[in-house]
Amino acid sequence: MKRILVTGANGQLGTEVVRMLRQDGQYEVRAFNRHELNITDAEQVMRKVITAQPDWILHCAAYTDVEQAEGDGYDANWEINRDGSANISKAAHEVRAKLIYISTDYVFDGKKNHPYTPEDETNPLNEYGKAKLAGELEVQKYCSDAYIIRTSWVFGEHGHNFIYTMLKLAEKTNAIKGVADQFGRPTYAPDLARFMKHVIETRPEAGIYHFSNDGEASWYEFAKEILKEVDVKVTPVDSNEFPQKAERPAYSVMSLDKVKEIGFSVRTWRDALERFKDRVCRKVI
Numbered sequence: 595m596k597r598i599l600v601t602g603a604n605g606q607l608g609t610e611v612v613r614m615l616r617q618d619g620q621y622e623v624r625a626f627n628r629h630e631l632n633i634t635d636a637e638q639v640m641r642k643v644i645t646a647q648p649d650w651i652l653h654c655a656a657y658t659d660v661e662q663a664e665g666d667g668y669d670a671n672w673e674i675n676r677d678g679s680a681n682i683s684k685a686a687h688e689v690r691a692k693l694i695y696i697s698t699d700y701v702f703d704g705k706k707n708h709p710y711t712p713e714d715e716t717n718p719l720n721e722y723g724k725a726k727l728a729g730e731l732e733v734q735k736y737c738s739d740a741y742i743i744r745t746s747w748v749f750g751e752h753g754h755n756f757i758y759t760m761l762k763l764a765e766k767t768n769a770i771k772g773v774a775d776q777f778g779r780p781t782y783a784p785d786l787a788r789f790m791k792h793v794i795e796t797r798p799e800a801g802i803y804h805f806s807n808d809g810e811a812s813w814y815e816f817a818k819e820i821l822k823e824v825d826v827k828v829t830p831v832d833s834n835e836f837p838q839k840a841e842r843p844a845y846s847v848m849s850l851d852k853v854k855e856i857g858f859s860v861r862t863w864r865d866a867l868e869r870f871k872d873r874v875c876r877k878v879i
């Protein structure tokens with residue numbers, strides 16, 4: 595049985611990947627939330643990883659508050675996303691575990707107008723993107739055969755995401771504004787978890803992969819689709835109507851070619867959103 599250690603196991607992605615691997619029955623999963631394994635504590639990380647002797651480490655823990663990373667969360671962002679990732683990577687190297695690190699589309703500046711490939715130059719615009727990119731470099735420093743999976747606009751059942759924000763907003767108002775000049779690709783957390791399992795099972799070439807659902811959207815289009823069965827009016831607006839501390843890329847769509855080349859089929863974000871609604875909003879299961 596393969597031993598798998600998961601960091602950030604209570605997050606949107608961590609929850610799904612743990613559930614999926616446990617359901618499969620072929621893995622011994624050690625799932626750690628931040629209280630059980632604080633990735634910024636180097637000594638604790640090394641000790642717990644040595645004790646667990648994992649074959650794989652799925653590093654899902656992160657500081658994910660993009661706005662706060664520019665302010666009160668400045669230090670935490672760097673300590674968790676860069677230094678914490680270095681701790682995990684050193685420990686993975688120590689026990690010769692394979693490592694999957696989850697990174698972000700915000701490593702790009704968004705100046706392109708066609709999908710970013712893993713080889714494209716990075717140039718993060720905000721502190722979160724900078725620290726996640728620094729995390730990539732730390733991971734590659736200690737584990738040259740690590741997998742880095744960059745993802746974007748993640749939504750899952752557990753935790754905070756844009757869908758829950760929109761649904762809560764729709765309870766308070768019937769007029770919602772959606773940013774129409776930033777484009778990306780939403781990612782359904784269980785689909786990303788399935789891709790991670792595919793990587794574990796097929797062991798493709800190590801390196802950087804881009805994973806999201808297929809298709810493109812602005813936040814406005816995503817909001818409109820989320821709320822299509824709700825009686826609210828969604829209006830497109832420019833991002834300057836929502837001044838934010840963290841600059842976001844105008845276009846952070848990432849190419850899925852490499853993922854498809856290794857035999858993984860990706861559904862569209864609209865199909866994935868329907869699945870999410872069935873599971874969470876319409877309570878079908």
Ligand SMILES: NC(=O)c1ccc[n+]([C@@H]2O[C@H](COP(=O)([O-])OP(=O)(O)OC[C@H]3O[C@@H](n4cnc5c(N)ncnc54)[C@H](OP(=O)(O)O)[C@@H]3O)[C@@H](O)[C@H]2O)c1
Nearest residue numbers: 602604605606607628632633655656658696698745747748
């Ligand atoms: N969410 C997105 O839209 C998005 C977009 C691009 C990339 N990503 C990347 O995708 C990955 C998964 O994101 P997600 O959406 O699942 O994020 P999430 O829901 O915020 O989960 C992150 C988890 O990491 C935990 N964590 C924070 N600090 C920690 C520490 N010091 N030690 C151990 N655990 C710690 C958090 O615990 P607490 O909740 O207790 O703080 C949380 O459970 C991350 O690498 C993220 O950077 C996410």
